[in-house]
Amino acid sequence: MQRIVTTTLLAISLCLSIAFTSAQAANAKDHPLINRFPGANIDQYEHLEYEEMSFILSKPYHKDGAWVADKILPVAGKVTYIYYKLPKTKSPLQVFRNYQKAIKKQNMTVLFNCERTCVNVNAGHLDHLYNNHQDFYFNYGFDQYIVAKRDNFYLSLIVNDGGVFQLVIEEETLNDDLISPIAEALASTGKIDLYGFHFDSGKSALKPESDSELAELATILNEHPALKIKIVGHTDNVGDSKANLKLSAARAKSVLNALVKNFNVNAANLSAEGQGETQPVDTNSTDMGRAKNRRVEIIAINPEVIYGGTANTYNTDHTTAEAAAEAQQEAPADNSGNIVDSAEEVVDKAEKVKDVAKRFKKFF
Known part of the structure; x- marks a missing residue:
């Protein structure tokens, strides 16, 4: 029974593949x-x-x-x-x-x-x-x-x-800058510390040299409109701790406002807060350590929407996974109670049949 059903599914898959190719050609233009x-x-x-x-x-x-x-x-x-x-x-x-x-x-x-x-x-x-x-x-x-x-x-x-x-x-020259390091970090770890946002000492207004970092972050947010992030400001421990907390929050808010005003990012997907000097990533006893602690942290609330750096990849894989799960639940069982074919197997076999058919056609 399993062999019969599998063969039938493969035949259907091949027909669908051929139909898709024909439809693609029919819609193609010179x-x-x-x-x-x-x-x-x-x-x-x-x-x-x-x-x-x-x-x-x-x-x-x-x-x-x-x-x-x-x-x-x-x-x-x-x-x-x-x-x-x-x-x-x-x-x-x-x-x-x-x-x-x-x-x-x-x-x-x-x-x-x-x-x-x-x-x-x-x-x-x-x-x-x-x-x-x-x-x-x-x-x-x-x-x-x-x-x-x-x-x-x-x-x-x-x-x-x-x-x-x-x-x-x-x-044309290949655009090999499609995968953003920021997107990669958010997708893999859910957060990233950024040092491309520049402020004068003790100030919260963004300096012009911050534009490139803003543009890259805005591009990721606009390419993934469902992505929600938290913008967190951090300082070193120089000065009053309460003042540092207030300053870090103001800097995070400046980044948020710039994304919305200058790059049309959806404000509903953004939040901002300051942590002041409470979360250092290095020692505050050296200039280099303090420089590392002065940063803007981006935290992805739902990093799964990035999935591999492209929204399309995530949507496709996510839909396929859902369809596979549904198909497996609804798949008929043989007399022994085993599932005849999972949706993943059908998709995999259909792709193999399509490839074989394409190569076989070449010789005629």
Whole structure:
């Protein structure tokens, strides 16, 4: 019974996966760099904010049991992959000639052009030359191939009996500053001491050099609108303890007001208080120790909403976990009383089937 149900679930998962891919392709649009050939339909579509792939700029050839090319151009940036199916009445040569003309009209520079039959090899066998780690679908002959460039846009087209395999990369530098150290600390420990808020001695007004720290904290709060934090001011032990307590509270309040007024952070998610000199993190007997004690502490009331630094990741995983728990409670049992399949297993198997189906399709 378990085998039958599992097989059925896998079949359903595969159907849903195929349906999702078709729906994604149906909602996809041509890349603005170049239009599709009239009558062509998008069969597969993928878009990535950042990836590196390679363009083949010389005729591939077989050497020592492998396909190689003397000129390969790696390009990184936004990647758009589209596979178009063509009307049966249109020949690949007709389509390729039209694309060549369109590229010329777009004032693009042709980096490489290889006409039929460019190389007698299945286009899918050149994955390593494309640096195709995403396993984009390339198939049929490597018959007609062109690479062109305009500004920071790179375009390649393979046109064959299967249709048009289009790759566009908008070259750009990777934004590798997406994971904030503040967000990481709040997500992992629930708090962080910040030293980027600057005040004059004995004063509570924020100095202009505090703006960068404020901006980073505000970005986290605005990206995670459910996140609630407590802003806690701390001082060293120099001066009167009651005055230090009052000063620390005023400084925390200044940070709160700046977040709300200057960065549109939701005030309902913020609270402020002062602890004065009561919670030192280092000795007050040295200048360095006192400097460490003068700080603004950020405490996350609900750090779980950050989960890995991105709200989307948390929402997705959280929803999946809830769905898995519900599915497991409702899952049918076999005669021995065992659950047939947990929701996690179904999701995992569906992903494996999807991957196998995609790879299997490449060979036909």
